[in-house]
Amino acid sequence: MNKISTIAIDIGHNVQFDGGALGIKSENVLNFEVGTKLIEKCRAVGINVINCTPKSAVSLYDSLNKRVEAANNRNADFFISIHHNACAGGHGTEILCIPGGKAEEVANIILPEIVKLGFSNRGVKPRNDLFVLNKTNMSAILIECAFCDSKRDMQNYDTEKVAEAIFQGLYKAFNISKTTEVYHIVAPGDTLWALTRKYGTTINNIVTLNNIKNINLICPGQKLRMK
Incomplete structure:
Protein backbone atom coordinates (compact mmCIF):
# COMPACT_ATOMS: atom_id res chain seq x y z
CA MET A 1 0.00 0.00 0.00
CA ASN A 175 4.84 0.90 5.75
CA ILE A 176 5.64 3.97 7.82
CA SER A 177 9.36 4.64 8.14
CA LYS A 178 10.30 5.85 11.58
CA THR A 179 12.61 8.82 11.55
CA THR A 180 15.79 8.66 13.58
CA GLU A 181 14.72 11.84 15.34
CA VAL A 182 11.70 11.61 17.65
CA TYR A 183 9.95 14.72 18.96
CA HIS A 184 7.36 15.44 21.65
CA ILE A 185 5.06 18.45 21.93
CA VAL A 186 4.88 19.34 25.63
CA ALA A 187 1.39 19.07 27.09
CA PRO A 188 0.17 20.57 30.39
CA GLY A 189 1.43 18.42 33.26
CA ASP A 190 4.37 16.91 31.36
CA THR A 191 7.66 16.52 33.22
CA LEU A 192 11.04 15.42 31.95
CA TRP A 193 10.92 12.41 34.26
CA ALA A 194 7.58 11.30 32.80
CA LEU A 195 8.93 11.75 29.28
CA THR A 196 11.93 9.53 30.02
CA ARG A 197 9.55 6.69 30.86
CA LYS A 198 7.38 7.30 27.81
CA TYR A 199 10.25 7.43 25.31
CA GLY A 200 12.78 5.14 26.99
CA THR A 201 15.44 7.81 27.36
CA THR A 202 17.15 9.78 30.15
CA ILE A 203 16.80 13.30 31.52
CA ASN A 204 20.43 14.01 30.64
CA ASN A 205 19.82 12.97 27.04
CA ILE A 206 16.75 15.22 26.70
CA VAL A 207 18.60 18.12 28.31
CA THR A 208 21.56 17.71 25.93
CA LEU A 209 19.45 17.34 22.78
CA ASN A 210 17.39 20.43 23.58
CA ASN A 211 19.93 22.64 25.37
CA ILE A 212 17.64 22.89 28.40
CA LYS A 213 18.92 25.24 31.09
CA ASN A 214 16.34 24.51 33.79
CA ILE A 215 15.11 20.90 34.01
CA ASN A 216 12.09 22.05 36.02
CA LEU A 217 10.91 24.45 33.34
CA ILE A 218 9.32 23.10 30.17
CA CYS A 219 6.31 24.82 28.64
CA PRO A 220 3.12 23.51 26.98
CA GLY A 221 3.49 23.70 23.21
CA GLN A 222 7.28 23.42 23.38
CA LYS A 223 8.76 20.94 20.87
CA LEU A 224 11.36 18.69 22.45
CA ARG A 225 13.57 16.17 20.70
CA MET A 226 13.48 12.86 22.56
CA LYS A 227 15.93 10.83 20.47
Missing part, protein backbone atom coordinates in the same frame (compact mmCIF):
# COMPACT_ATOMS: atom_id res chain seq x y z
CA ASN A 2 1.22 3.50 -0.80
CA LYS A 3 2.81 5.44 2.03
CA ILE A 4 1.05 8.46 3.49
CA SER A 5 2.44 11.92 4.17
CA THR A 6 -0.67 13.59 5.60
CA ILE A 7 -3.33 11.98 7.77
CA ALA A 8 -6.55 13.55 9.05
CA ILE A 9 -7.46 12.57 12.61
CA ASP A 10 -10.91 13.45 13.89
CA ILE A 11 -11.47 13.31 17.66
CA GLY A 12 -15.15 12.43 17.74
CA HIS A 13 -17.72 14.73 19.41
CA ASN A 14 -16.09 17.05 22.00
CA VAL A 15 -17.91 20.17 20.83
CA GLN A 16 -21.22 21.90 21.60
CA PHE A 17 -24.22 20.32 19.80
CA ASP A 18 -22.15 17.18 19.22
CA GLY A 19 -21.62 15.45 22.55
CA GLY A 20 -20.48 11.88 23.02
CA ALA A 21 -22.06 9.00 24.88
CA LEU A 22 -22.02 8.72 28.65
CA GLY A 23 -21.23 5.51 30.47
CA ILE A 24 -18.76 4.25 33.03
CA LYS A 25 -16.40 6.67 31.34
CA SER A 26 -17.22 9.65 29.13
CA GLU A 27 -16.86 9.07 25.39
CA ASN A 28 -15.74 12.67 24.95
CA VAL A 29 -12.85 12.14 27.36
CA LEU A 30 -11.82 8.80 25.89
CA ASN A 31 -11.98 10.11 22.32
CA PHE A 32 -9.88 13.13 23.28
CA GLU A 33 -7.24 11.09 25.11
CA VAL A 34 -6.85 8.43 22.42
CA GLY A 35 -6.99 10.94 19.56
CA THR A 36 -4.46 13.27 21.15
CA LYS A 37 -2.02 10.43 21.80
CA LEU A 38 -2.45 9.11 18.26
CA ILE A 39 -1.75 12.54 16.80
CA GLU A 40 1.39 12.78 18.91
CA LYS A 41 2.61 9.35 17.78
CA CYS A 42 2.07 10.12 14.09
CA ARG A 43 3.84 13.48 14.32
CA ALA A 44 6.76 11.88 16.14
CA VAL A 45 7.56 9.79 13.04
CA GLY A 46 7.25 12.70 10.63
CA ILE A 47 3.66 12.33 9.42
CA ASN A 48 1.83 15.60 8.86
CA VAL A 49 -1.36 15.43 10.95
CA ILE A 50 -4.51 17.47 10.44
CA ASN A 51 -6.52 17.62 13.65
CA CYS A 52 -10.05 17.83 12.25
CA THR A 53 -11.79 18.39 15.59
CA PRO A 54 -13.65 21.73 15.44
CA LYS A 55 -13.22 24.28 18.22
CA SER A 56 -16.89 25.27 18.04
CA ALA A 57 -20.09 24.41 16.20
CA VAL A 58 -23.59 25.83 15.92
CA SER A 59 -25.27 22.52 15.06
CA LEU A 60 -24.52 18.83 14.63
CA TYR A 61 -24.30 19.33 10.87
CA ASP A 62 -21.85 22.19 11.36
CA SER A 63 -19.69 20.01 13.60
CA LEU A 64 -19.56 17.14 11.11
CA ASN A 65 -19.08 19.42 8.11
CA LYS A 66 -16.14 21.26 9.71
CA ARG A 67 -14.38 17.94 10.31
CA VAL A 68 -14.78 16.91 6.69
CA GLU A 69 -13.77 20.32 5.33
CA ALA A 70 -10.61 20.33 7.44
CA ALA A 71 -9.51 17.07 5.80
CA ASN A 72 -10.65 17.90 2.28
CA ASN A 73 -9.25 21.44 2.18
CA ARG A 74 -5.77 20.22 3.12
CA ASN A 75 -5.75 17.16 0.87
CA ALA A 76 -5.25 14.49 3.52
CA ASP A 77 -4.25 11.03 2.29
CA PHE A 78 -6.40 9.17 4.81
CA PHE A 79 -9.04 10.01 7.45
CA ILE A 80 -9.59 8.40 10.86
CA SER A 81 -12.40 9.29 13.24
CA ILE A 82 -11.96 8.17 16.86
CA HIS A 83 -15.08 7.09 18.78
CA HIS A 84 -16.33 4.83 21.58
CA ASN A 85 -19.56 2.88 21.54
CA ALA A 86 -22.37 2.75 24.09
CA CYS A 87 -25.15 0.18 24.14
CA ALA A 88 -26.38 -1.71 27.20
CA GLY A 89 -24.81 -5.15 27.07
CA GLY A 90 -22.43 -4.42 24.21
CA HIS A 91 -18.67 -4.79 24.32
CA GLY A 92 -15.70 -4.97 21.98
CA THR A 93 -14.11 -3.11 19.10
CA GLU A 94 -15.35 -2.46 15.58
CA ILE A 95 -14.32 -0.30 12.63
CA LEU A 96 -16.83 1.27 10.26
CA CYS A 97 -16.12 2.15 6.64
CA ILE A 98 -17.53 2.26 3.15
CA PRO A 99 -16.74 -1.26 1.93
CA GLY A 100 -14.14 -1.95 -0.71
CA GLY A 101 -10.87 -0.23 -1.45
CA LYS A 102 -8.24 1.20 0.85
CA ALA A 103 -10.55 2.01 3.78
CA GLU A 104 -11.62 -1.59 4.30
CA GLU A 105 -8.08 -2.85 3.75
CA VAL A 106 -6.64 -0.52 6.40
CA ALA A 107 -9.49 -1.28 8.81
CA ASN A 108 -8.72 -4.99 8.59
CA ILE A 109 -5.10 -4.29 9.54
CA ILE A 110 -5.84 -1.93 12.45
CA LEU A 111 -8.66 -3.93 14.05
CA PRO A 112 -6.56 -6.97 15.08
CA GLU A 113 -4.04 -4.67 16.76
CA ILE A 114 -6.76 -3.28 19.06
CA VAL A 115 -8.26 -6.73 19.63
CA LYS A 116 -4.86 -7.90 20.93
CA LEU A 117 -5.52 -5.72 24.01
CA GLY A 118 -8.30 -8.10 25.04
CA PHE A 119 -11.36 -6.56 23.38
CA SER A 120 -13.90 -8.68 21.49
CA ASN A 121 -13.63 -8.47 17.72
CA ARG A 122 -16.89 -7.05 16.37
CA GLY A 123 -15.49 -6.87 12.87
CA VAL A 124 -15.09 -4.35 10.08
CA LYS A 125 -18.63 -3.20 9.28
CA PRO A 126 -19.96 -1.52 6.14
CA ARG A 127 -21.57 1.87 6.77
CA ASN A 128 -22.69 3.96 3.84
CA ASP A 129 -24.76 6.39 5.91
CA LEU A 130 -22.17 8.18 8.04
CA PHE A 131 -21.41 11.81 7.15
CA VAL A 132 -17.67 11.74 7.77
CA LEU A 133 -17.24 8.58 5.70
CA ASN A 134 -19.39 9.81 2.82
CA LYS A 135 -18.20 13.38 2.48
CA THR A 136 -14.42 13.00 2.77
CA ASN A 137 -12.55 12.99 -0.53
CA MET A 138 -10.05 10.44 0.76
CA SER A 139 -10.57 6.93 2.16
CA ALA A 140 -11.96 7.10 5.68
CA ILE A 141 -12.64 4.87 8.66
CA LEU A 142 -14.43 5.37 11.97
CA ILE A 143 -13.01 3.38 14.88
CA GLU A 144 -15.31 2.41 17.76
CA CYS A 145 -12.46 1.59 20.13
CA ALA A 146 -14.58 0.02 22.89
CA PHE A 147 -17.86 0.45 24.78
CA CYS A 148 -17.63 3.26 27.32
CA ASP A 149 -20.63 1.80 29.21
CA SER A 150 -19.22 -1.74 29.38
CA LYS A 151 -17.66 -2.85 32.66
CA ARG A 152 -15.84 -5.56 30.73
CA ASP A 153 -14.25 -3.04 28.32
CA MET A 154 -13.60 -0.27 30.84
CA GLN A 155 -12.17 -2.38 33.65
CA ASN A 156 -8.62 -2.41 32.29
CA TYR A 157 -8.95 0.25 29.60
CA ASP A 158 -5.70 2.08 28.83
CA THR A 159 -5.80 5.01 26.40
CA GLU A 160 -2.05 4.84 25.74
CA LYS A 161 -2.29 1.19 24.70
CA VAL A 162 -5.32 1.82 22.49
CA ALA A 163 -3.61 4.73 20.73
CA GLU A 164 -0.46 2.65 20.29
CA ALA A 165 -2.48 -0.23 18.83
CA ILE A 166 -4.08 2.07 16.26
CA PHE A 167 -0.67 3.54 15.44
CA GLN A 168 0.83 0.07 14.99
CA GLY A 169 -1.96 -0.75 12.58
CA LEU A 170 -1.20 2.39 10.58
CA TYR A 171 2.50 1.55 10.70
CA LYS A 172 1.82 -1.84 9.14
CA ALA A 173 -0.80 -0.63 6.66
CA PHE A 174 1.28 2.19 5.20
Whole structure:
Protein backbone atom coordinates (compact mmCIF):
# COMPACT_ATOMS: atom_id res chain seq x y z
CA MET A 1 0.00 0.00 0.00
CA ASN A 2 1.22 3.50 -0.80
CA LYS A 3 2.81 5.44 2.03
CA ILE A 4 1.05 8.46 3.49
CA SER A 5 2.44 11.92 4.17
CA THR A 6 -0.67 13.59 5.60
CA ILE A 7 -3.33 11.98 7.77
CA ALA A 8 -6.55 13.55 9.05
CA ILE A 9 -7.46 12.57 12.61
CA ASP A 10 -10.91 13.45 13.89
CA ILE A 11 -11.47 13.31 17.66
CA GLY A 12 -15.15 12.43 17.74
CA HIS A 13 -17.72 14.73 19.41
CA ASN A 14 -16.09 17.05 22.00
CA VAL A 15 -17.91 20.17 20.83
CA GLN A 16 -21.22 21.90 21.60
CA PHE A 17 -24.22 20.32 19.80
CA ASP A 18 -22.15 17.18 19.22
CA GLY A 19 -21.62 15.45 22.55
CA GLY A 20 -20.48 11.88 23.02
CA ALA A 21 -22.06 9.00 24.88
CA LEU A 22 -22.02 8.72 28.65
CA GLY A 23 -21.23 5.51 30.47
CA ILE A 24 -18.76 4.25 33.03
CA LYS A 25 -16.40 6.67 31.34
CA SER A 26 -17.22 9.65 29.13
CA GLU A 27 -16.86 9.07 25.39
CA ASN A 28 -15.74 12.67 24.95
CA VAL A 29 -12.85 12.14 27.36
CA LEU A 30 -11.82 8.80 25.89
CA ASN A 31 -11.98 10.11 22.32
CA PHE A 32 -9.88 13.13 23.28
CA GLU A 33 -7.24 11.09 25.11
CA VAL A 34 -6.85 8.43 22.42
CA GLY A 35 -6.99 10.94 19.56
CA THR A 36 -4.46 13.27 21.15
CA LYS A 37 -2.02 10.43 21.80
CA LEU A 38 -2.45 9.11 18.26
CA ILE A 39 -1.75 12.54 16.80
CA GLU A 40 1.39 12.78 18.91
CA LYS A 41 2.61 9.35 17.78
CA CYS A 42 2.07 10.12 14.09
CA ARG A 43 3.84 13.48 14.32
CA ALA A 44 6.76 11.88 16.14
CA VAL A 45 7.56 9.79 13.04
CA GLY A 46 7.25 12.70 10.63
CA ILE A 47 3.66 12.33 9.42
CA ASN A 48 1.83 15.60 8.86
CA VAL A 49 -1.36 15.43 10.95
CA ILE A 50 -4.51 17.47 10.44
CA ASN A 51 -6.52 17.62 13.65
CA CYS A 52 -10.05 17.83 12.25
CA THR A 53 -11.79 18.39 15.59
CA PRO A 54 -13.65 21.73 15.44
CA LYS A 55 -13.22 24.28 18.22
CA SER A 56 -16.89 25.27 18.04
CA ALA A 57 -20.09 24.41 16.20
CA VAL A 58 -23.59 25.83 15.92
CA SER A 59 -25.27 22.52 15.06
CA LEU A 60 -24.52 18.83 14.63
CA TYR A 61 -24.30 19.33 10.87
CA ASP A 62 -21.85 22.19 11.36
CA SER A 63 -19.69 20.01 13.60
CA LEU A 64 -19.56 17.14 11.11
CA ASN A 65 -19.08 19.42 8.11
CA LYS A 66 -16.14 21.26 9.71
CA ARG A 67 -14.38 17.94 10.31
CA VAL A 68 -14.78 16.91 6.69
CA GLU A 69 -13.77 20.32 5.33
CA ALA A 70 -10.61 20.33 7.44
CA ALA A 71 -9.51 17.07 5.80
CA ASN A 72 -10.65 17.90 2.28
CA ASN A 73 -9.25 21.44 2.18
CA ARG A 74 -5.77 20.22 3.12
CA ASN A 75 -5.75 17.16 0.87
CA ALA A 76 -5.25 14.49 3.52
CA ASP A 77 -4.25 11.03 2.29
CA PHE A 78 -6.40 9.17 4.81
CA PHE A 79 -9.04 10.01 7.45
CA ILE A 80 -9.59 8.40 10.86
CA SER A 81 -12.40 9.29 13.24
CA ILE A 82 -11.96 8.17 16.86
CA HIS A 83 -15.08 7.09 18.78
CA HIS A 84 -16.33 4.83 21.58
CA ASN A 85 -19.56 2.88 21.54
CA ALA A 86 -22.37 2.75 24.09
CA CYS A 87 -25.15 0.18 24.14
CA ALA A 88 -26.38 -1.71 27.20
CA GLY A 89 -24.81 -5.15 27.07
CA GLY A 90 -22.43 -4.42 24.21
CA HIS A 91 -18.67 -4.79 24.32
CA GLY A 92 -15.70 -4.97 21.98
CA THR A 93 -14.11 -3.11 19.10
CA GLU A 94 -15.35 -2.46 15.58
CA ILE A 95 -14.32 -0.30 12.63
CA LEU A 96 -16.83 1.27 10.26
CA CYS A 97 -16.12 2.15 6.64
CA ILE A 98 -17.53 2.26 3.15
CA PRO A 99 -16.74 -1.26 1.93
CA GLY A 100 -14.14 -1.95 -0.71
CA GLY A 101 -10.87 -0.23 -1.45
CA LYS A 102 -8.24 1.20 0.85
CA ALA A 103 -10.55 2.01 3.78
CA GLU A 104 -11.62 -1.59 4.30
CA GLU A 105 -8.08 -2.85 3.75
CA VAL A 106 -6.64 -0.52 6.40
CA ALA A 107 -9.49 -1.28 8.81
CA ASN A 108 -8.72 -4.99 8.59
CA ILE A 109 -5.10 -4.29 9.54
CA ILE A 110 -5.84 -1.93 12.45
CA LEU A 111 -8.66 -3.93 14.05
CA PRO A 112 -6.56 -6.97 15.08
CA GLU A 113 -4.04 -4.67 16.76
CA ILE A 114 -6.76 -3.28 19.06
CA VAL A 115 -8.26 -6.73 19.63
CA LYS A 116 -4.86 -7.90 20.93
CA LEU A 117 -5.52 -5.72 24.01
CA GLY A 118 -8.30 -8.10 25.04
CA PHE A 119 -11.36 -6.56 23.38
CA SER A 120 -13.90 -8.68 21.49
CA ASN A 121 -13.63 -8.47 17.72
CA ARG A 122 -16.89 -7.05 16.37
CA GLY A 123 -15.49 -6.87 12.87
CA VAL A 124 -15.09 -4.35 10.08
CA LYS A 125 -18.63 -3.20 9.28
CA PRO A 126 -19.96 -1.52 6.14
CA ARG A 127 -21.57 1.87 6.77
CA ASN A 128 -22.69 3.96 3.84
CA ASP A 129 -24.76 6.39 5.91
CA LEU A 130 -22.17 8.18 8.04
CA PHE A 131 -21.41 11.81 7.15
CA VAL A 132 -17.67 11.74 7.77
CA LEU A 133 -17.24 8.58 5.70
CA ASN A 134 -19.39 9.81 2.82
CA LYS A 135 -18.20 13.38 2.48
CA THR A 136 -14.42 13.00 2.77
CA ASN A 137 -12.55 12.99 -0.53
CA MET A 138 -10.05 10.44 0.76
CA SER A 139 -10.57 6.93 2.16
CA ALA A 140 -11.96 7.10 5.68
CA ILE A 141 -12.64 4.87 8.66
CA LEU A 142 -14.43 5.37 11.97
CA ILE A 143 -13.01 3.38 14.88
CA GLU A 144 -15.31 2.41 17.76
CA CYS A 145 -12.46 1.59 20.13
CA ALA A 146 -14.58 0.02 22.89
CA PHE A 147 -17.86 0.45 24.78
CA CYS A 148 -17.63 3.26 27.32
CA ASP A 149 -20.63 1.80 29.21
CA SER A 150 -19.22 -1.74 29.38
CA LYS A 151 -17.66 -2.85 32.66
CA ARG A 152 -15.84 -5.56 30.73
CA ASP A 153 -14.25 -3.04 28.32
CA MET A 154 -13.60 -0.27 30.84
CA GLN A 155 -12.17 -2.38 33.65
CA ASN A 156 -8.62 -2.41 32.29
CA TYR A 157 -8.95 0.25 29.60
CA ASP A 158 -5.70 2.08 28.83
CA THR A 159 -5.80 5.01 26.40
CA GLU A 160 -2.05 4.84 25.74
CA LYS A 161 -2.29 1.19 24.70
CA VAL A 162 -5.32 1.82 22.49
CA ALA A 163 -3.61 4.73 20.73
CA GLU A 164 -0.46 2.65 20.29
CA ALA A 165 -2.48 -0.23 18.83
CA ILE A 166 -4.08 2.07 16.26
CA PHE A 167 -0.67 3.54 15.44
CA GLN A 168 0.83 0.07 14.99
CA GLY A 169 -1.96 -0.75 12.58
CA LEU A 170 -1.20 2.39 10.58
CA TYR A 171 2.50 1.55 10.70
CA LYS A 172 1.82 -1.84 9.14
CA ALA A 173 -0.80 -0.63 6.66
CA PHE A 174 1.28 2.19 5.20
CA ASN A 175 4.84 0.90 5.75
CA ILE A 176 5.64 3.97 7.82
CA SER A 177 9.36 4.64 8.14
CA LYS A 178 10.30 5.85 11.58
CA THR A 179 12.61 8.82 11.55
CA THR A 180 15.79 8.66 13.58
CA GLU A 181 14.72 11.84 15.34
CA VAL A 182 11.70 11.61 17.65
CA TYR A 183 9.95 14.72 18.96
CA HIS A 184 7.36 15.44 21.65
CA ILE A 185 5.06 18.45 21.93
CA VAL A 186 4.88 19.34 25.63
CA ALA A 187 1.39 19.07 27.09
CA PRO A 188 0.17 20.57 30.39
CA GLY A 189 1.43 18.42 33.26
CA ASP A 190 4.37 16.91 31.36
CA THR A 191 7.66 16.52 33.22
CA LEU A 192 11.04 15.42 31.95
CA TRP A 193 10.92 12.41 34.26
CA ALA A 194 7.58 11.30 32.80
CA LEU A 195 8.93 11.75 29.28
CA THR A 196 11.93 9.53 30.02
CA ARG A 197 9.55 6.69 30.86
CA LYS A 198 7.38 7.30 27.81
CA TYR A 199 10.25 7.43 25.31
CA GLY A 200 12.78 5.14 26.99
CA THR A 201 15.44 7.81 27.36
CA THR A 202 17.15 9.78 30.15
CA ILE A 203 16.80 13.30 31.52
CA ASN A 204 20.43 14.01 30.64
CA ASN A 205 19.82 12.97 27.04
CA ILE A 206 16.75 15.22 26.70
CA VAL A 207 18.60 18.12 28.31
CA THR A 208 21.56 17.71 25.93
CA LEU A 209 19.45 17.34 22.78
CA ASN A 210 17.39 20.43 23.58
CA ASN A 211 19.93 22.64 25.37
CA ILE A 212 17.64 22.89 28.40
CA LYS A 213 18.92 25.24 31.09
CA ASN A 214 16.34 24.51 33.79
CA ILE A 215 15.11 20.90 34.01
CA ASN A 216 12.09 22.05 36.02
CA LEU A 217 10.91 24.45 33.34
CA ILE A 218 9.32 23.10 30.17
CA CYS A 219 6.31 24.82 28.64
CA PRO A 220 3.12 23.51 26.98
CA GLY A 221 3.49 23.70 23.21
CA GLN A 222 7.28 23.42 23.38
CA LYS A 223 8.76 20.94 20.87
CA LEU A 224 11.36 18.69 22.45
CA ARG A 225 13.57 16.17 20.70
CA MET A 226 13.48 12.86 22.56
CA LYS A 227 15.93 10.83 20.47
